[in-house]
Amino acid sequence: MATDVHRPVTPTANRSARAVHVEGLTRSFDGRAVIDDLRLDIAPGEFVALLGRSGCGKSTLLRILAGLDRDIEGTALVSRRRAVAFQAPRLMPWKKVWRNVLLGLPGRPERAVAERALDEVGLGHRIDAWPKTLSGGEAQRASLARALVREPDLLLLDEPFGALDALTRIKAQRLVGELWQRRGCAVLLVTHDVEEAVLLADRVLVMDSGRIAHEERVGLDRPRDIADPRFAGLCARLLERLGVDTASEAA
Numbered sequence: 001m002a003t004d005v006h007r008p009v010t011p012t013a014n015r016s017a018r019a020v021h022v023e024g025l026t027r028s029f030d031g032r033a034v035i036d037d038l039r040l041d042i043a044p045g046e047f048v049a050l051l052g053r054s055g056c057g058k059s060t061l062l063r064i065l066a067g068l069d070r071d072i073e074g075t076a077l078v079s080r081r082r083a084v085a086f087q088a089p090r091l092m093p094w095k096k097v098w099r100n101v102l103l104g105l106p107g108r109p110e111r112a113v114a115e116r117a118l119d120e121v122g123l124g125h126r127i128d129a130w131p132k133t134l135s136g137g138e139a140q141r142a143s144l145a146r147a148l149v150r151e152p153d154l155l156l157l158d159e160p161f162g163a164l165d166a167l168t169r170i171k172a173q174r175l176v177g178e179l180w181q182r183r184g185c186a187v188l189l190v191t192h193d194v195e196e197a198v199l200l201a202d203r204v205l206v207m208d209s210g211r212i213a214h215e216e217r218v219g220l221d222r223p224r225d226i227a228d229p230r231f232a233g234l235c236a237r238l239l240e241r242l243g244v245d246t247a248s249e250a251a
């Protein structure tokens with residue numbers, strides 16, 4: 001019989017704790033299990049990318065890990081110090097950028113806290129801007145700064161680059177890679193982009209039928225070279241798992 005548990009774990013309480021430990025996780029909507037007896041572990045400091053066809057349950061899983069959906073069966077133990085950034089930056093239009101960055105933080109954090117995080121994402125010069133004056137890439141960086149001020153052990157990213165143009169996307173990917181290396185936090189990145197997953201992650205998971213159906217460890221040195229045949233080989237294997245016929249596309 002599954003238990004109904006969503007207990008946050010403090011890393012300090014248990015140093016060997018995983019950033020994420022999920023077991024027997026099931027989430028149903030209208031009697032249909034979108035997440036079905038899913039198992040997932042993420043080690044502290046590990047960068048994991050999650051791929052899967054549209055509608056397979058990636059965002060549902062991320063929302064559960066973010067603590068935004070507690071209507072679950074099974075176990076989901078997640079680092080208490082977690083932060084989330086979504087595809088839409090979700091900035092409050094009536095608050096300046098720095099106030100958006102501090103939104104929801106306990107106490108009365110100082111502007112300098114926002115300033116440090118905005119500097120870290122290269123947006124210090126826009127600290128007093130209104131959200132509507134930001135470009136898409138800038139808004140996404142503000143959203144990342146809002147996640148960073150929480151000093152997360154676990155950063156949950158749901159398609160954060162999905163709405164960006166190609167060049168801005170490359171810059172944003174680079175930024176996330178740098179932040180991860182500097183901060184040493186675990187990252188779970190939901191993406192549709194196989195190359196992005198292989199570029200950034202230690203481990204790439206493919207979700208299907210409500211479970212982790214496949215995983216690839218990316219044993220390539222960083223920074224990764226997309227021209228490396230091993231990089232292409234990994235991408236091809238993942239695409240195959242996603243049901244994309246690369247052979248016939250190339251023909």
Ligand SMILES: Nc1ncnc2c1ncn2[C@@H]1O[C@H](COP(=O)(O)OP(=O)(O)OP(=O)(O)O)[C@@H](O)[C@H]1O
Pocket residue numbers: 029030034052053054055056057058059060061
């Ligand atoms: N609140 C809800 N009520 C009913 N069904 C839901 C709800 N949230 C998600 N679903 C359903 O659960 C399934 C998984 O949705 P989810 O958003 O997790 O998929 P996804 O893999 O993130 O998709 P995409 O890649 O297109 O963003 C979909 O069929 C969706 O319609």
